[in-house]
Amino acid sequence: MEEMRLLAEWKYEPKKLYRGYSKEFLSVDLGREDGAFSCDVLPVSEDMIEKFTGGRGFGLKILWDKVTPRSKWDDPENALVISGGPICGITQYPGTGKTYTVFLSPLTGQTYNSNAGGYFGPFMKASGFDALSVSGKASENVVLFIDGDEGVVRLFAWEPEDRNSYTVTEALHDHFAENEEDKRNISVISSGEAAEHSWWGALNFSFYDPRRGLPRLKQAGRGGGGTVLRDKKILALVVKKRNFSGTENNPADLSVLQKVGTKLHREIRQNDDVQCLMRKIGTAHLNLVMNDYDILPVNNFKFGRHEDIMEIDPVRYGFTQGYADGCWYGCSLACAKAVDGFELLTGPCRGQKVTVDGPEYETAASLGPNVGIFDPLWTIEANFYADHYALDTISLGTGLAFVCECFELGLITEEHTNGLELNFGAKDDLLELIHRMMDGRDDFANVVSQGIRRMKTLFADKYGADREIMERIGMEGQGLEVSQYRCQESMAQWGGYFLTLKGPQHDEAWLIFMDMVNKQLPTFEDKAEALFYFPNFRLWFSLVGVCKLPWNDVEPSDNRIRYKGIEAAKVPEHVQNYLEIYEGVTGKPLSREEMILQSERVYNYERIFNLRMGKGTRQYHNIPDRALGPVFPDEWEARSEYFDGKLKEAGHDPEGLPVEEKISLLQAHRRREWEKLVDAVYERRGWTPEGIPTIETVKRLGIDYPEVLDVLERRG
Amino acid sequence: MILVNGKEIPWRKGMTIQTLLDECGYTFRMIAVWIDGTPYRNDQFEKVCIEDGADVQVLHMISGG
Amino acid sequence: MKFLKYRLDRCTMCGSCMAACSKAWAKKDDPALSRISVNNVTGLPDIKVCNQCGGCIAVCSSMALERDKNGVVQIRRDRCTSCLICVEFCPSASMFFSSDIPSPFKCVACGICVKACPQDVLSIVEEKEA
Numbered sequence: 038m039e040e041m042r043l044l045a046e047w048k049y050e051p052k053k054l055y056r057g058y059s060k061e062f063l064s065v066d067l068g069r070e071d072g073a074f075s076c077d078v079l080p081v082s083e084d085m086i087e088k089f090t091g092g093r094g095f096g097l098k099i100l101w102d103k104v105t106p107r108s109k110w111d112d113p114e115n116a117l118v119i120s121g122g123p124i125c126g127i128t129q130y131p132g133t134g135k136t137y138t139v140f141l142s143p144l145t146g147q148t149y150n151s152n153a154g155g156y157f158g159p160f161m162k163a164s165g166f167d168a169l170s171v172s173g174k175a176s177e178n179v180v181l182f183i184d185g186d187e188g189v190v191r192l193f194a195w196e197p198e199d200r201n202s203y204t205v206t207e208a209l210h211d212h213f214a215e216n217e218e219d220k221r222n223i224s225v226i227s228s229g230e231a232a233e234h235s236w237w238g239a240l241n242f243s244f245y246d247p248r249r250g251l252p253r254l255k256q257a258g259r260g261g262g263g264t265v266l267r268d269k270k271i272l273a274l275v276v277k278k279r280n281f282s283g284t285e286n287n288p289a290d291l292s293v294l295q296k297v298g299t300k301l302h303r304e305i306r307q308n309d310d311v312q313c314l315m316r317k318i319g320t321a322h323l324n325l326v327m328n329d330y331d332i333l334p335v336n337n338f339k340f341g342r343h344e345d346i347m348e349i350d351p352v353r354y355g356f357t358q359g360y361a362d363g364c365w366y367g368c369s370l371a372c373a374k375a376v377d378g379f380e381l382l383t384g385p386c387r388g389q390k391v392t393v394d395g396p397e398y399e400t401a402a403s404l405g406p407n408v409g410i411f412d413p414l415w416t417i418e419a420n421f422y423a424d425h426y427a428l429d430t431i432s433l434g435t436g437l438a439f440v441c442e443c444f445e446l447g448l449i450t451e452e453h454t455n456g457l458e459l460n461f462g463a464k465d466d467l468l469e470l471i472h473r474m475m476d477g478r479d480d481f482a483n484v485v486s487q488g489i490r491r492m493k494t495l496f497a498d499k500y501g502a503d504r505e506i507m508e509r510i511g512m513e514g515q516g517l518e519v520s521q522y523r524c525q526e527s528m529a530q531w532g533g534y535f536l537t538l539k540g541p542q543h544d545e546a547w548l549i550f551m552d553m554v555n556k557q558l559p560t561f562e563d564k565a566e567a568l569f570y571f572p573n574f575r576l577w578f579s580l581v582g583v584c585k586l587p588w589n590d591v592e593p594s595d596n597r598i599r600y601k602g603i604e605a606a607k608v609p610e611h612v613q614n615y616l617e618i619y620e621g622v623t624g625k626p627l628s629r630e631e632m633i634l635q636s637e638r639v640y641n642y643e644r645i646f647n648l649r650m651g652k653g654t655r656q657y658h659n660i661p662d663r664a665l666g667p668v669f670p671d672e673w674e675a676r677s678e679y680f681d682g683k684l685k686e687a688g689h690d691p692e693g694l695p696v697e698e699k700i701s702l703l704q705a706h707r708r709r710e711w712e713k714l715v716d717a718v719y720e721r722r723g724w725t726p727e728g729i730p731t732i733e734t735v736k737r738l739g740i741d742y743p744e745v746l747d748v749l750e751r752r753g
Numbered sequence: 754m755i756l757v758n759g760k761e762i763p764w765r766k767g768m769t770i771q772t773l774l775d776e777c778g779y780t781f782r783m784i785a786v787w788i789d790g791t792p793y794r795n796d797q798f799e800k801v802c803i804e805d806g807a808d809v810q811v812l813h814m815i816s817g818g
Numbered sequence: 819m820k821f822l823k824y825r826l827d828r829c830t831m832c833g834s835c836m837a838a839c840s841k842a843w844a845k846k847d848d849p850a851l852s853r854i855s856v857n858n859v860t861g862l863p864d865i866k867v868c869n870q871c872g873g874c875i876a877v878c879s880s881m882a883l884e885r886d887k888n889g890v891v892q893i894r895r896d897r898c899t900s901c902l903i904c905v906e907f908c909p910s911a912s913m914f915f916s917s918d919i920p921s922p923f924k925c926v927a928c929g930i931c932v933k934a935c936p937q938d939v940l941s942i943v944e945e946k947e948a
Binding site: 221280282283361366369 | 876878879880896898903905907915917920921
């Protein structure tokens with residue numbers, strides 16, 4: 038390995054955790070490309086714990102204090118703030134190793150928060166830190182290393198020839214471990230070479246898999262965190278903590294965690310094979326389900342199902358069976374599936390046999406049907422390279438789907454693509470385009486990898502492409518690409534995607550079945566209530582450091598018949614588990630109402646943060662036509678009876694109308710419905726019609742800090 | 754006629770919960786079926802016949818998303 | 819492979835085995851800390867003790883469970899992270915836990931309970947690997 042050179046070293050006294058907190062965070066600044074490095078251990082106040090809880094809440098609070106309203110993502114003061122939250126790092130309940138990274142995003146120009154599993158968050162906590170903030174910019178490539186046993190932080194210069202993620206991660210596990218047994222004590226956050234040019238740069242969090250004898254990667258993929266990491270010239274953040282016992286959080290009552298945790302382990306063992314198959318297949322079990330309900334994105338979200346669907350029956354990915362595939366200790370849901378011994382056919386690693394982490398559903402759909410490809414081997418290969426180069430597979434797939442459609446519409450041609458024929462299904466050329474994103478030498482690949490919003494501008498300005506058409510079909514909101522569910526037939530999910538804090542991912546709400554199939558949300562008030570409850574409930578996971586999946590990807594076998602209506606979808610028994618675990622760790626009792634209140638504080642704080650950054654108002658909650666309904670006749674004709682019916686419901690007789698007119702009538706109707714939805718949701722959230730939290734709302738939530746009120750006074 | 758999630762669907766004699774799910778294309782595994790306010794377990798889907806005029810709710814849980 | 823075998827028809831549920839086990843391994847006479855569990859179920863004995871099947875080995879992500887040279891499944895405390903997945907995935911429900919000892923515990927076929935049993939219920943047997 039290329040030699041590392043020590044640039045700076047700081048000693049600290051690792052503070053033991055007490056009831057889930059150390060009440061300290063580490064703040065590292067890399068200077069202004071001038072070598073003025075600094076490293077401080079700073080206190081976490083009681084007020085910060087009370088109002089922000091941890092995780093994403095701490096991330097937002099710390100980032101707020103680092104940046105100004107004029108800060109841009111590539112300014113040195115932008116920080117990556119990584120925090121687990123009070124529950125993060127227990128091992129007695131499945132899915133408790135999650136960590137959130139908060140930063141100003143290149144894609145959206147506002148705050149982003151992205152979560153990953155892997156061991157970094159728990160080890161960082163056990164090393165004495167409730168959060169790690171890294172700001173500034175180095176003048177050469179650096180590695181930041183925290184040794185939680187010795188109590189030392191070291192900054193190294195390092196210039197490896199290959200800066201891609203698997204290479205960097207493996208090298209650093211080797212370098213910082215004394216022997217094979219020691220490798221599990223290390224976790225690395227890295228990115229890849231594509232992140233040096235692309236705005237889709239992902240953060241890869243590692244955990245060492247002792248059976249396979251190699252580090253595995255879990256992605257905090259979305260929002261461009263990897264791009265920020267590489268802009269700071271950081272190759273990797275590394276933490277080491279030996280002898281992890283599972284009780285480092287020093288919980289108030291371990292027996293509660295054991296009782297609730299073993300209950301869920303039992304439920305998973307008994308139910309997973311008849312529910313979501315997470316242990317055998319992971320989230321890719323959704324491929325067939327989504328196809329059956331017209332929700333699978335095919336060809337840039339144009340269609341919801343495809344006749345070749347059985348080609349991507351998830352059993353065909355060949356996930357290795359019989360391994361303990363949790364991305365943190367204690368996760369019996371074990372959905373971090375992998376394909377082992379996969380021989381790569383293209384790219385710089387051609388001919389090598391590798392372990393591929395995934396594909397998970399989002400990748401299976403994005404680097405698959407959404408670009409018109411139904412070939413598991415292609416998806417696995419693309420998945421590997423996206424992770425290795427550090428491209429967010431979701432934005433990458435949705436972005437490539439947009440490119441394919443532009444190509445097929447003739448908006449861009451081979452002249453612009455530097456010779457690539459980028460039709461839907463163009464396996465070789467699409468993979469080639471992914472490879473070209475790695476080194477930044479291809480001007481077209483560079484344009485593409487800055488995301489759909491930039492593509493729309495650059496395709497129009499540079500290639501003369503029709504902007505209006507691109508606005509209609511480009512599946513982005515607030516600058517972020519949509520994740521892999523078609524929402525057009527679920528009005529509630531329009532909001533679930535496009536009335537979000539950070540753009541159209543689905544970690545706030547997934548309401549498609551509840552709305553479109555079950556018909557449980559008939560009125561705007563019902564939809565607004567769901568778009569209040571679920572985003573706030575799910576945000577709570579990000580405050581305490583737990584994974585969403587064990588909430589509802591397995592449920593008690595009587596959940597559906599014991600609880601009526603929407604209550605069943607909340608999985609009340611699992612909510613109760615979280616309340617008990619929270620108290621078991623922190624010693625503080627929590628009710629269901631207080632849980633939502635904890636979230637609501639941070640939800641609104643984040644909204645106001647975005648307002649402070651010049652966004653965060655109604656005009657930034659954009660939704661493209663494709664998300665609302667068919668844009669072109671072939672989309673309508675694929676389900677003409679269905680859409681004719683929808684047009685009738687909207688009060689128009691479709692008889693004898695040309696398809697184009699039907700499309701524009703339905704689009705106009707749905708636009709009006711969208712505006713009504715926005716009104717209802719803002720009102721339920723305690724916001725003005727402009728989408729700004731009211732003074733009463735921030736006072737009720739206790740986040741009426743002077744700096745918050747100042748933003749509201751200036752912008753509200 | 755029966756009502757399925759508020760929509761009218763033709764009734765046939767001998768129609769079980771499972772045949773209804775098959776006809777509607779409801780293949781998801783996490784489904785709760787309530788008929789006139791009474792819930793049925795998955796292992797009853799093949800056996801339970803639906804009466805004419807029944808109000809059926811086929812509730813899909815959230816998962817994955 | 820060495821393991822503890824029992825004959826239910828002889829057991830009187832006197833608890834001597836659990837007392838001996840917990841005293842030897844947890845330094846405390848407490849059935850909750852015993853590596854063998856004898857319960858009275860409908861007036862009949864229900865014994866739970868590890869048969870060394872190894873079902874727990876694959877489920878452990880830190881590879882804290884491994885067989886020793888006698889074929890006995892041992893827990894490596896230096897690797898165990900106290901997650902208790904093995905407890906619920908044990909096919910014979912014979913992996914135990916207590917909040918006093920965060921990591922789980924199980925029978926390692928030491929034979930202490932065999933000597934303590936007044937009814938000759940228990941024996942250590944060796945099965946040749948095929």
